[in-house]
Amino acid sequence: xxxxxxxxxxxxxxxxxxxxxxxxxxxxxxxxxxxxxxxxxxxxxxxxxxxxxxxxxxxxxxxxxxxxxxxxxxxxxxxxxxxxxxxxxxxxxxxxxxxxxxxxxxxxxxxxxxxxxxxxxxxxxxxxxxxxxxxxxxxxxxxxxxxxxxxxxxxxxxxxxxxxxxxxxxxxxxxxxxxxxxxxxxxxxxxxxxxxxxxxxxxxxxxxxxxxxxxxxxxxxxxxxxxxxxxxxxxxxxxxxxxxxxxxxxxxxxxxxxxxxxxxxxxxxxxxxxxxxxxxxxxxxxxxxxxxxxxxxxx
Amino acid sequence: xxxxxxxxxxxxxxxxxxxxxxxxxxxxxxxxxxxxxxxxxxxxxxxxxxxxxxxxxxxxxxxxxxxxxxxxxxxxxxxxxxxxxxxxxxxxxxxxxxxxxxxxxxxxxxxxxxxxxxxxxxxxxxxxxxxxxxxxxxxxxxxxxxxxxxxxxxxxxxxxxxxxxxxxxxxxxxxxxxxxxxxxxxxxxxxxxxxxxxxxxxxxxxxxxxxxxxxxxxxxxxxxxxxxxxxxxxxxxxxxxxxxxxxxxxxxxxxxxxxxxxxxxxxxxxxxxxxxxxxxxxxxxxxxxxxxxxxxxxx
Numbered sequence: 001x002x003x004x005x006x007x008x009x010x011x012x013x014x015x016x017x018x019x020x021x022x023x024x025x026x027x028x029x030x031x032x033x034x035x036x037x038x039x040x041x042x043x044x045x046x047x048x049x050x051x052x053x054x055x056x057x058x059x060x061x062x063x064x065x066x067x068x069x070x071x072x073x074x075x076x077x078x079x080x081x082x083x084x085x086x087x088x089x090x091x092x093x094x095x096x097x098x099x100x101x102x103x104x105x106x107x108x109x110x111x112x113x114x115x116x117x118x119x120x121x122x123x124x125x126x127x128x129x130x131x132x133x134x135x136x137x138x139x140x141x142x143x144x145x146x147x148x149x150x151x152x153x154x155x156x157x158x159x160x161x162x163x164x165x166x167x168x169x170x171x172x173x174x175x176x177x178x179x180x181x182x183x184x185x186x187x188x189x190x191x192x193x194x195x196x197x198x199x200x201x202x203x204x205x206x207x208x209x210x211x212x213x214x215x216x217x218x219x220x221x222x223x224x225x226x227x228x229x230x231x232x233x234x235x236x237x238x239x240x241x242x243x244x245x246x247x248x249x250x251x252x253x254x255x256x257x258x259x260x261x262x263x264x265x266x267x268x269x270x271x272x273x274x275x276x277x278x279x280x281x282x283x284x285x286x287x288x289x290x291x292x293x294x295x296x297x298x299x
Numbered sequence: 300x301x302x303x304x305x306x307x308x309x310x311x312x313x314x315x316x317x318x319x320x321x322x323x324x325x326x327x328x329x330x331x332x333x334x335x336x337x338x339x340x341x342x343x344x345x346x347x348x349x350x351x352x353x354x355x356x357x358x359x360x361x362x363x364x365x366x367x368x369x370x371x372x373x374x375x376x377x378x379x380x381x382x383x384x385x386x387x388x389x390x391x392x393x394x395x396x397x398x399x400x401x402x403x404x405x406x407x408x409x410x411x412x413x414x415x416x417x418x419x420x421x422x423x424x425x426x427x428x429x430x431x432x433x434x435x436x437x438x439x440x441x442x443x444x445x446x447x448x449x450x451x452x453x454x455x456x457x458x459x460x461x462x463x464x465x466x467x468x469x470x471x472x473x474x475x476x477x478x479x480x481x482x483x484x485x486x487x488x489x490x491x492x493x494x495x496x497x498x499x500x501x502x503x504x505x506x507x508x509x510x511x512x513x514x515x516x517x518x519x520x521x522x523x524x525x526x527x528x529x530x531x532x533x534x535x536x537x538x539x540x541x542x543x544x545x546x547x548x549x550x551x552x553x554x555x556x557x558x559x560x561x562x563x564x565x566x567x568x569x570x571x572x573x574x575x576x577x578x579x580x581x582x583x584x585x586x587x588x589x590x591x592x593x594x595x596x597x598x
Contacts, residue, residue, distance in 0.1 A: 111499065113509040114516050144474075144508060161504040162473070169468045174461070175443075200410065203539030204503055205460040205532070209443060210412040217413050233504070240502030 001292065003060045004053050005284030006046075007119055008067035009033050010143075013045070014277070017053050022285040024278075026053075034066045034073075042073035046100075054099070060298055062092065062284050062291075064103040065119035078107035078116060084154040085125040085283070089290035094299040101299055103287060108157045115160050119280075120146050123252050126283030127275050128153055136248035137241075139272070141257040143168075147241060161237045164257075167230060170208060176229065179215030184223030186230075186256075188263065194231020195238070195264045204236045234264045245269055252279045300591065302359045303352050304583030305345075306418055307366035308332050309442075312344070313576070316352050321584040323577075325352075333365045333372075341372035345399075353398070359597055361391065361583050361590075363402040364418035377406035377415060383453040384424040384582070388589035393598040400598055402586060407456045414459050418579075419445050422551050425582030426574050427452055435547035436540075438571070440556040442467075446540060460536045463556075466529060469507060475528065478514030483522030485529075485555075487562065493530020494537070494563045503535045533563045544568055551578045 002025065006015040011033035017026040030049055037045050047054075054061060068076035076093040083106055092101040105118035120140045127138055128150065138148040143164040149156040171182040197207050211229045214220045220228060249265060249272040251258040258274050265272050291298045301324065305314040310332035316325040329348055336344050346353075353360060367375035375392040382405055391400040404417035419439045426437055427449065437447040442463040448455040470481040496506055510528045513519045519527060548564060548571040550557040557573050564571050590597045 110501070111496070113496070114512040114518075115508065116512055116515070159501070159505050160508040161502070162507050163504050165473055166504060166507075169472055173468055173472050174464055197410070197412070201539070202409070202458070203460070203535060205462050205465060205536055206458050206539060208461050208465075209414065209459040213413040213415055216415070219413075236502060237504055240500070240505060 001058065001060075003062065003284075003288050004050055005281055005288070006050065006061060006063040006065075006067075007122070007280050008063055008065045008072070009119060010035055010066050013049065014280070015050055015053070016281045016284075018281055018285055018288075022282060024281050034069070034071055042067070046073075059099075060288070060292075061100045062103055062288055063095070063100065064122040064280075064284065068093070068102040068104060068118055074102060076102040076104040079104045079121075081106055081108040081158070082151075082154040082156050083121070085128075085286045086290055087154075088121060088125065089287045089296075092287070092291065092299055098298060101291075106155060106158070110157075110159070115158060117146050117158065117160070120148070120252075121155065122283035122287065123279040124148055124150065124155060124283065125286045126279035126281065127250050127252050129282045129286050130275060130279060131248075131250055131273055133248050133250065136250055137243075138250045138252060139261060141251070141253045141261055145237065161240070163233050163237050166204075167233050170211075170229060171226065174208075176208065176211050176215075176225075179212060179222055180225045180229055181222035182226050184226045186260065187224050187227040190220060190224035190227040191231040191260065191263060192267065194228040194233075195235035195267060196231075198232050198235025198239055201239075204232065207232050207236075230260060231264070234260055238264055238268065243268060243270065249273070250275065252276070300357065300359075302361065302583075302587050303349055304580055304587070305349065305360060305362040305364075305366075306421070306579050307362055307364045307371070308418060309334055309365050312348065313579070314349050314352070315580045315583075317580055317584055317587075321581060323580050333368070333370055341366070345372075358398075359587070359591075360399045361402055361587055362394070362399065363421040363579075363583065367392070367401040367403060367417055371401075373401055375401040375403040378403045378420075380405055380407040380457070381450075381453040381455050382420070384427075384585045385589055386453075387420060387424065388586045388595075391586070391590065391598055397597060400590075405454060405457070409456075409458070414457060416445050416457065416459070419447070419551075420454065421582035421586065422574075422578040423447055423449065423454060423582065424585045425578035425580065426549050426551050428581045428585050429574060429578060430547075430549055430572055432547050432549065435549055436542075437549045437551060438560060440550070440552045440560055444536065460539070462532050462536050465503075466532050469510075469528060470525065473507075475507065475510050475514075475524075478511060478521055479524045479528055480521035481525050483525045485559065486523050486526040489519060489523035489526040490530040490559065490562060491566065493527040493532075494534035494566060495530075496527075497531050497534030497538055500538075503531065506531050506535075529559060530563070533559055537563055537567065542567060542569065547572070549574065551575075
C-alpha cells in the first residue's frame with residue numbers, strides 16, 4: 001500500500017508519494033513552512049499540495065517536522081531518548097484519525113537542560129536503514145545542527161548546535177557583514193584556515209573578531225572571509241565533540257552543507273558517509289511499515 | 300595648563316575639560332558617534348560640542364577612539380605592542396597642528412591574525428595610573444571586549460571578544476529573541492547558572508540552544524533567560540582565559556557591565572578592582588603630560 005510522507009518544517013514543506021517497497025513515486029515541495037501558514041490554515045495548506053495524492057480512501061499520510069510543534073497543526077509531545085523507529089511509531093498522534101498522523105520529535109536532557117528535535121528523528125531512522133549501521137554518530141547540518149549518538153539502532157542522545165543560525169547572524173547582522181560576502185562560493189583553503197584556527201582554541205567569541213581584522217588589513221577578500229567564518233564555526237562545533245577517529249560518521253542534509261562538514265571531518269582523518277533527502281523518505285517508510293504490519297494500528 | 304580630552308566612539312562622543320593636575324573641571328557627551336557624522340563633517344561636529352572649551356588660543360585637545368579609524372576624522376595608524384603611554388604619546392597624529400591631535404590605537408597579532416583597539420589604550424594608561432598597578436589583567440567589557448595583559452606598565456598584548464555584539468545578535472535577531480527579554484534587570488541566580496553551564500564545556504553553539512529549550516519547557520522566564528544568556532556568553536569568555544587566581548584583575552567600563560564580570564570572576568575567587576569613565580580622563584591626562592613636559596612636542 002503506497003502512502004504519503006510529509007516533512008513540514010519552519011520555512012519549507014516537502015512531500016513524497018512512496019510505494020510499499022519504499023520507492024519514491026513522486027515528490028513535491030513548496031515554500032510553505034509552518035511560519036507561513038495562518039492559524040487554522042493547516043488543513044487547507046495540506047489539501048492544496050497533497051489533496052490529489054490523498055484521494056484514494058485508504059491512502060495514509062505521516063507528517064514529521066515543526067508541524068508537530070506548538071505553532072504547528074497539532075502539538076505532538078516529544079518522545080524521550082533512547083528511542084528507535086518502533087518507539088516513534090508507537091507515539092504518532094492522529095490528525096485525521098486513520099488517515100493522517102504526526103510523528104513526535106525527540107527530547108533529551110544534559111545536566112537538566114532539555115534538547116529537542118523535530119523531523120530529524122525520521123531522517124535518522126532512514127539513515128540507519130540505508131546505511132545498515134546500528135552504531136555511529138549521525139550529523140544533520142542545518143540552521144540548528146544535530147549531533148546524534150546511535151547505538152544498537154536506537155538514538156541514545158543528541159546535542160543541538162546553532163551553527164547555521166550563528167553564521168547567518170554574523171554574516172548578515174554583525175560588524176562582520178561589512179567585510180564578508182555570504183553569497184561567495186566555498187573557498188576550500190580559507191575554510192580550512194578557519195577550521196584550523198578554531199582547533200587551536202581561543203574561543204569563537206575571540207576568533208570571530210579575526211574575520212573582521214583580516215578584512216581590515218586586507219589579508220583576505222570578502223569572498224574568502226565568508227569561507228573562513230564558516231570554517232571557524234564548523235571548526236568550533238567539531239572541537240566540542242569527543243570525536244573518535246574509528247567511529248562511523250553519517251552526514252545527512254543538503255549537499256552544500258554536508259560537503260563542508262565532510263571537508264572539516266576529513267581534516268581529522270574521518271571519512272563520513274553522506275546522505276540527502278532520501279533519508280527522510282526511507283525513515284518515513286520504516287515508520288509507516290511499523291504502523292501497518294501485523295498487530296500494528298495506524299491511529 | 301588645562302586641556303580637552305575627547306573619546307569619540309562609533310556611537311557616542313564624550314569630552315572633558317581637565318586641569319594640569321588631572322582634575323576634571325567639566326564633562327559633556329552627545330550621541331554623535333562617528334557613524335552619525337557625514338563625510339567632512341568632523342570639524343563642525345567638534346566645534347559644536349567643544350568650540351567654547353577650545354576658545355583660548357593655547358588650549359589643546361587629545362582625541363581617542365574611532366575618530367582615528369578609516370571612517371573617522373583622520374586615520375591614525377595603529378601603534379604595535381608592547382606599548383606604554385610614552386610610546387602612544389610619541390605617535391599621536393596632528394589634526395590641527397599644535398592644537399588638536401589623535402591618539403593611535405593599538406595592534407597585536409596572534410598566529411598571524413591581527414587584533415586591534417581604538418580608545419581602550421587611553422583607558423588602560425589611566426587605569427595603570429589610578430591603580431598604581433604595573434602588572435595585571437585589564438578587562439574592558441563592551442560590544443567588543445578587550446582582555447589586556449599589562450607587564451611593567453606596558454601593554455604586552457590583548458585579545459578582543461565579540462561578547463557584547465553576540466549578546467545583542469542572539470537576544471534581538473535569533474530564535475532566542477522569542478523567549479528572551481533583554482530589557483529585564485539582572486537576575487543573579489540565572490546569570491550564575493549560565494556562567495556555570497559554560498564552565499562545564501559543551502561550547503557556546505550548543506549551550507545557546509539551551510536558552511531556547513529552557514524557555515520552551517517553561518523552566519525559566521523571559522527575564523531569567525536574558526541573564527542566563529548573558530552568563531553563558533561571559534562564562535564562555537572567561538573559559539577562554541588562562542586565569543590565574545593570583546593575578547590582579549582590573550575591570551574598566553560602564554557599571555552595569557563591569558558588575559556582571561565582577562560577579563562571574565568572583566565565582567572563580569578573583570576579586571577585581573573596578574573603574575569607570577575616570578580611567579579615560581586619567582589616561583588622557585597621562586598622555587597630555589607626556590606631550591607637554593620638558594623636551595616634549597605637541598605635534
